[in-house]
Amino acid sequence: MKLIDNQANIHSLRKISSLFSTTSVEIDELLAMVIDTASSIVGTRNTSLLMVADEKSKRLQFYQATGKYMGKLRDIDIPPGVGIAGLVAETGETIVSNDVQNDPRWYRTVSEKVKVTVNRIACFPLLVEEKVVGVVQFLDKRDGSEFKEEDLAILERFSRLLAKFFQLTRNRAALGEEFDRLREIYMQRYLIVGESEAISKCISLAERVADSKAPVLLTGESGTGKELFAHLVHERGRRQTRPFISVSCGALPASILERELFGHEKGAFTGADSRKIGLFEAAHTGTIFLDEIGEMPLDMQVKLLRVLQEESFIRLGGTETINVDVRVVSATNKDLDKMVQRGEFRQDLYYRINVINLKLPSLRERKEDISDLVTYFIRKYTPEGQAPKKIDKNLISHLVAYSWPGNIRELENSVERAMVLTEGDTLTANAFPLESTQVPVEINVGTTLKEANDSFRRAFIINTLKSTNGNRTKAAKILDIQRSYLSRLIKELNID
Ligand SMILES: Nc1ncnc2c1ncn2[C@@H]1O[C@H](COP(=O)(O)OP(=O)(O)OP(=O)(O)O)[C@@H](O)[C@H]1O
Ligand SMILES: [Mg+2]
Structure with a gap:
């Protein structure tokens, strides 16, 4: 099935989408700058930023790190409560340790993997609306000295700033997702099948x-x-x-x-x-x-x-x-x-x-599209999260045999109705009682012209009304008569 889309619009939608990702790239750069500045003011050797990967498992993942370590750190997952970073994430409390090698809380796996010996650490929680979204850890001072009160005061302020950046990134991501959803809806709306x-x-x-x-x-x-x-x-x-x-x-x-x-x-x-x-x-x-x-x-x-x-x-x-x-x-x-x-x-x-x-052609003039249209309408009326119903092998020929006076709207209504009425996972011709919706006109010689005329008009009006799902305004439009006149005919001809 070919889904025609709007090239120009899709172009601008893509542009907006890519802007969302550019901005998060920019935020990443800003994050790196903040970390660098903090590191150089206090004189720390390495810094890394870890994020809570998902709300449920609360596992930490490395998001950024100074030096050339990020490649090795990327795949490391830290379970909640494990190591200093894990504890900070779990408790939301800062931990400073000036003798890491003898600290039982220290999680060796990471430093061994990147082959760096760490002696001192200052690890801060990143709090967004009182929730820990990540941690930042400053490792060792270049001059080998301990983390002092004044160092910690500065690093803490930078940590709070980092948390704000995180919040921004998250809001951007949420906005981006919202935008993608809107885009989906938009694409659905002007689809010409x-x-x-x-x-x-x-x-x-x-x-x-x-x-x-x-x-x-x-x-x-x-x-x-x-x-x-x-x-x-x-x-x-x-x-x-x-x-x-x-x-x-x-x-x-x-x-x-x-x-x-x-x-x-x-x-x-x-x-x-x-x-x-x-x-x-x-x-x-x-x-x-x-x-x-x-x-x-x-x-x-x-x-x-x-x-x-x-x-x-x-x-x-x-x-x-x-x-x-x-x-x-x-x-x-x-x-x-x-x-x-x-x-x-x-x-x-x-x-x-x-x-x-x-x-625009009538549906009768483009019956080869019926199959694509049916597939499209089935998808359109399938509730989210459910599998779309299948099409029985005899259904399309059954639909093609019908003349569709109400065109695509009638086809759409029929599919919607059939889906409601079908309990199984396949739509069959039985759910589309089309032949019987067309009232046959039988006029035998021997009736008067008025009787013949009336029975023709009666059948014709009933068929048209069926094609509009009983909507008189639409039927009057198709018949090219006033709605009031149609109502009069309905009464006169005993149509209910
Ligand atoms: N090619 C198509 N692909 C998918 N859906 C279509 C197509 N053509 C029409 N439809 C759907 O069929 C329905 C009727 O279409 P629309 O309202 O545009 O018809 P219309 O010609 O304006 O009818 P009317 O003259 O009664 O106002 C709509 O739900 C529309 O989305
Ligand atoms: Mg219209």
Whole structure:
């Protein structure tokens, strides 16, 4: 399966990821500098920094060491409570020993491994929020003298500083992980699955036009991925880091849509008790996605056209002209050509928004993608930590035989439903009762034209409603009729 990703975005995501690691490299350098400074002020011979490797086992591991010893120290693990460092880590108390060779607490394994004889040690805990996250040990003074009170006072202050650096490193690491999780989610969201020629053509056209400002009109049946592609066009272009504002043009009455798009000044109408920025302004330098543009009332179409032509507008109740730089992506499942002919959609607006037409194929036209899509949706709906269900060998041919009037959305819903209903680890055709969802239309000679007409309409509406999971608004859209008319038909034709 080919998972299309967003090259430009992935590039910037990688850059951020690498910044997280660069910063921890920088912190390591800083740590080394702090250790060097402490060592040279007090005149110590060797210093090493050990970290608590994991919270559970509390084992210590070498993190940094002066001299050439780090290579040999890297693999050494010190169990909690063992040796001076282990005791400091366990108790959180500083230990100073001026006669290590005769100190029973001394853990010989390490010094023997690196072949260094140690006589004196000052070992400090690194405390972050009262928890020991590591220890720092200063070994021997160059002049051979003992660690004195004033040496210890200085080293202790440096140790506290080191602990702060550790805390910083940890926060960075946690931030880095959080960022990686976000990146995962992001990659999941704009994944366009499928390798058929039909969808590949759409992807490459979307990529080619992404960087330009040319208006894009996405057309295609319901559930073919128009919204997904709108995001794709935005995310692959230069505006990817700028806002993406989505407007559902069919959902609101004209007057409210106008306020939403252009915003208003305080007192522009009753209830306008403060200034409100409109969606066009919010989308400045980014992309505005005008979804269901075919539903936009004619008088709003005029206003929209003006904004698109002039790239400026005035807030409701305002006088100031506001200039905006917005990339327009629109979508519809209606036949705008026909709507223009019928006078339901303005021709000038149609030309304006339809500079680049991206017609998304129906699922029927790219059945070779069904297998990849099913695999993808199974993964999408598998709870974290669970193994994804397998696909029975007969399932794909069963799915390919169906016509998918609700397209990818219908396929996605079917997979989700089948996964809930399947107890075993394999999805079979039984979990997809598709044939039976298509009500057959049997019309025999001898019935009246009205009866034939009614039974056809009844079956057709039931099938469409099934493809939308009973959602009447979506079904009305597919049938290209008003929702209220659909409700009337449902009643009239006795559909429940
Ligand atoms: N190629 C694809 N790969 C993966 N998922 C897809 C693909 N195309 C569509 N989908 C998924 O199918 C569902 C429907 O897609 P989308 O909402 O973009 O369709 P639409 O064309 O806008 O439909 P409508 O006209 O009903 O608004 C979404 O959940 C979307 O993520
Ligand atoms: Mg949509």
